[in-house]
Amino acid sequence: MVQKKSKSAEGRRAPGRPRQYDPDQALAKAAETFWKKGYAATSLDDLVAATGMQRPSLYAAFGDKQQLYLKTLERYQQRSRAMSLELLADHPSLRVFLKRFYQAALDIYRTGGSDARGCYSISTAPAQAITDSAVRDFLAASIGGTDAFLRKQITRAQEQGEVAANADAEALAQLATATLHTIAVRSRVGVPRKQLMSIAAAAIDMICGPLVRQQADSQSGKSAGRALARG
Amino acid sequence: MVQKKSKSAEGRRAPGRPRQYDPDQALAKAAETFWKKGYAATSLDDLVAATGMQRPSLYAAFGDKQQLYLKTLERYQQRSRAMSLELLADHPSLRVFLKRFYQAALDIYRTGGSDARGCYSISTAPAQAITDSAVRDFLAASIGGTDAFLRKQITRAQEQGEVAANADAEALAQLATATLHTIAVRSRVGVPRKQLMSIAAAAIDMICGPLVRQQADSQSGKSAGRALARG
DNA sequence: TTCTTTTTATACTGTCTGGCATAAATTAGA
DNA sequence: TCTAATTTATGCCAGACAGTATAAAAAGAA
Numbered sequence: 001m002v003q004k005k006s007k008s009a010e011g012r013r014a015p016g017r018p019r020q021y022d023p024d025q026a027l028a029k030a031a032e033t034f035w036k037k038g039y040a041a042t043s044l045d046d047l048v049a050a051t052g053m054q055r056p057s058l059y060a061a062f063g064d065k066q067q068l069y070l071k072t073l074e075r076y077q078q079r080s081r082a083m084s085l086e087l088l089a090d091h092p093s094l095r096v097f098l099k100r101f102y103q104a105a106l107d108i109y110r111t112g113g114s115d116a117r118g119c120y121s122i123s124t125a126p127a128q129a130i131t132d133s134a135v136r137d138f139l140a141a142s143i144g145g146t147d148a149f150l151r152k153q154i155t156r157a158q159e160q161g162e163v164a165a166n167a168d169a170e171a172l173a174q175l176a177t178a179t180l181h182t183i184a185v186r187s188r189v190g191v192p193r194k195q196l197m198s199i200a201a202a203a204i205d206m207i208c209g210p211l212v213r214q215q216a217d218s219q220s221g222k223s224a225g226r227a228l229a230r231g
Numbered sequence: 232m233v234q235k236k237s238k239s240a241e242g243r244r245a246p247g248r249p250r251q252y253d254p255d256q257a258l259a260k261a262a263e264t265f266w267k268k269g270y271a272a273t274s275l276d277d278l279v280a281a282t283g284m285q286r287p288s289l290y291a292a293f294g295d296k297q298q299l300y301l302k303t304l305e306r307y308q309q310r311s312r313a314m315s316l317e318l319l320a321d322h323p324s325l326r327v328f329l330k331r332f333y334q335a336a337l338d339i340y341r342t343g344g345s346d347a348r349g350c351y352s353i354s355t356a357p358a359q360a361i362t363d364s365a366v367r368d369f370l371a372a373s374i375g376g377t378d379a380f381l382r383k384q385i386t387r388a389q390e391q392g393e394v395a396a397n398a399d400a401e402a403l404a405q406l407a408t409a410t411l412h413t414i415a416v417r418s419r420v421g422v423p424r425k426q427l428m429s430i431a432a433a434a435i436d437m438i439c440g441p442l443v444r445q446q447a448d449s450q451s452g453k454s455a456g457r458a459l460a461r462g
Numbered sequence: 463t464t465c466t467t468t469t470t471a472t473a474c475t476g477t478c479t480g481g482c483a484t485a486a487a488t489t490a491g492a
Numbered sequence: 493t494c495t496a497a498t499t500t501a502t503g504c505c506a507g508a509c510a511g512t513a514t515a516a517a518a519a520g521a522a
Contacts, residue, residue, distance in 0.1 A: 014467080014468075014519090014520085015466070015467050015468070015519060015520040015521070016466085016467040016468025016469065016518075016519060016520075017467085017468050017469040017470070017517065017518040017519055018468085018469075018518075018519065019468085019469060019470090020469080020470075036361050036362065037361070037362055038269075038271055038358030038359060038362075039271075039358070040269055040270075040271035040272035040358075041271035041358070041359070041362065043508075043509065043510085044509075044510060044511080045508080045509085053470090054469090054470060054471060054472085055471095055510090055511080055512085056469085056470075056471080056472095056511095056512075056513090057469070057470065057471090059511075059512080060468095060469080064510080064511075065510070065511090116361075117361060118357060118360075122357070122416060123357040123358060123360075124357075124358050126349060126353070126354040126355075126357070126358075126416055126419050126420075127269030127270070127271075127272070127354060127355050127357075127358040128269060128272070129349075129354070129419050129420055130267050130268070130347075130348060130419070131267065131268055131269075131272065136419075136420050136421065137420075139416075139419075139420045140417075140420035140421060140422070143416070143417060143420065168433065171429070171430070171433035172433075174413070174430045174433065175406075175409075175410075175430075175433060175434065175437065177413060178406075178409045178410050178412065178413035178430070178434070179406075179409050181409065181412045181413045181416055182405070182408060182409035182412045182413070185353060185357055185370075185374070185412055186371075186374060188357050188360050188361070188367075188370075189357075189360055189367050189368075189370045189371035189374065190367065190371060191371070198402070199402070199405045199406075199409070202399065202402035202403075202405065202406060203406065203409070206406065206437050245489090245490080245497080245498075246489060246490040246491065246496070246497050246498070247488075247489055247490075247496085247497040247498025247499065248487065248488040248489055248497085248498050248499040248500070249488075249489065249498085249499075250498085250499060250500090251499080251500075274478075274479065274480085275479075275480060275481080276478085276479085284500090285499095285500060285501060285502085286480090286481080286482085286501095287481095287482075287483090287499085287500075287501080287502095288499070288500065288501090290481075290482080291498095291499080295480075295481075296480070296481095
């Protein structure tokens with residue numbers, strides 16, 4: 001659809017037959033297939049059918065099956081991170097951010113219905129992680145990145161008094177990631193969204209402390225829903 | 232090795248050529264192969280090589296590849312549950328039990344070294360869960376069983392005053408399962424055992440409350456390491 | 463038109479796939 | 493020794509597999 005860059009960012013077209021596919025759209029279609037069937041069970045014929053590309057075009061554009069899979073994983077990671085950053089645009093409290101974060105995750109995982117699919121990387125990469133070190137390294141880095149991102153938000157909340165200063169931000173971040181992981185797996189087996197949001201809510205209370213009724217609070221904060229720091 | 236039951240529990244042998252393999256040992260070898268390579272990437276030739284059985288013997292004993300996989304999953308589940316029950320034999324406190332529980336899990340996941348493999352079901356079943364409803368149902372029931380088992384231990388701890396009476400046992404159990412899930416995935420990508428035990432320790436503190444220094448405590452309990460109930 | 467460049471389309475290869483048919487081997491009991 | 497029962501061993505099949513060689517098509521540039 002959108003005829004993208006031919007080489008230079010300018011509108012100049014390169015010589016040669018123009019490609020009939022959109023690379024990013026093809027990656028998206030390939031990812032859908034891997035997402036549903038898993039890496040090993042997805043054949044090149046499946047990918048040809050999903051992308052509408054011919055086999056040689058697939059190889060020219062993305063390399064072999066493994067390289068294509070890694071590219072779809074990276075695309076997924078980039079989009080997930082971009083989405084997470086968007087949730088921070090209006091500087092929400094940690095509690096509000098985490099709620100958005102898990103809601104956004106569940107939007108992607110499509111829990112509950114027959115179209116449940118879970119998290120792409122957590123659902124498909126572990127099976128390949130032992131025999132394919134590139135997949136293993138990607139997954140390890142991806143999980144570490146999630147930990148680091150969440151720890152950053154928790155540390156900021158600590159600085160602003162929303163989380164107890166003596167809490168272990170690293171441990172809380174790993175707990176938040178653990179919650180994401182369990183939601184990822186449970187959504188893949190069809191657990192309805194409502195139940196998963198209640199798991200997320202419990203985790204948020206663990207991290208931010210349970211919500212307390214409106215009352216005078218000695219420590220100031222900016223968010224509307226105040227949280228009680230844990231001892 | 233151990234010539235097992237021929238049909239009746241008695242030592243009576245059935246007529247016909249005796250089988251040269253031990254069914255449980257064959258299941259264990261098949262599971263090892265699926266565990267390492269994943270379900271879809273494991274070929275029947277791999278299974279023949281691993282078990283030492285011939286193809287027709289495999290089919291006669293366990294059915295086709297999918298049925299064999301399900302049988303290895305059930306075997307894994309049964310053994311895991313039996314092991315968990317053993318940890319309760321001396322009626323430990325919840326804190327002590329949970330520590331044992333995660334340690335035992337990591338023994339199975341073999342974290343840290345090059346022989347890391349993660350949790351069998353969590354590492355291999357999700358990839359198949361969309362296209363194979365039997366696998367999906369098994370995994371859903373397995374996760375639900377873990378939740379229920381842990382909730383039972385937490386409820387008992389509540390009755391004995393080790394956990395705050397107003398805590399949500401169901402939510403705490405799901406948090407404990409979430410911790411197991413994140414450890415399962417992280418161990419598959421090679422995160423060392425020490426780091427994973429520290430995640431588990433943080434989760435235990437969340438559930439049981441952090442350990443406090445020896446001091447007079449109004450509420451009685453049986454365990455040596457007293458825990459502070461959360462507000 | 464003609465040349466060059468790039469992509470598409472067709473077809474092919476040798477290997478591997480899951481599953482099964484068939485026959486040989488090994489035992490218990492008659 | 494003979495028969496029935498059970499397992500093992502060999503071999504085969506039709507289809508699917510990943511990956512590639514080769515030629516046709518479609519564009520810009522000269």
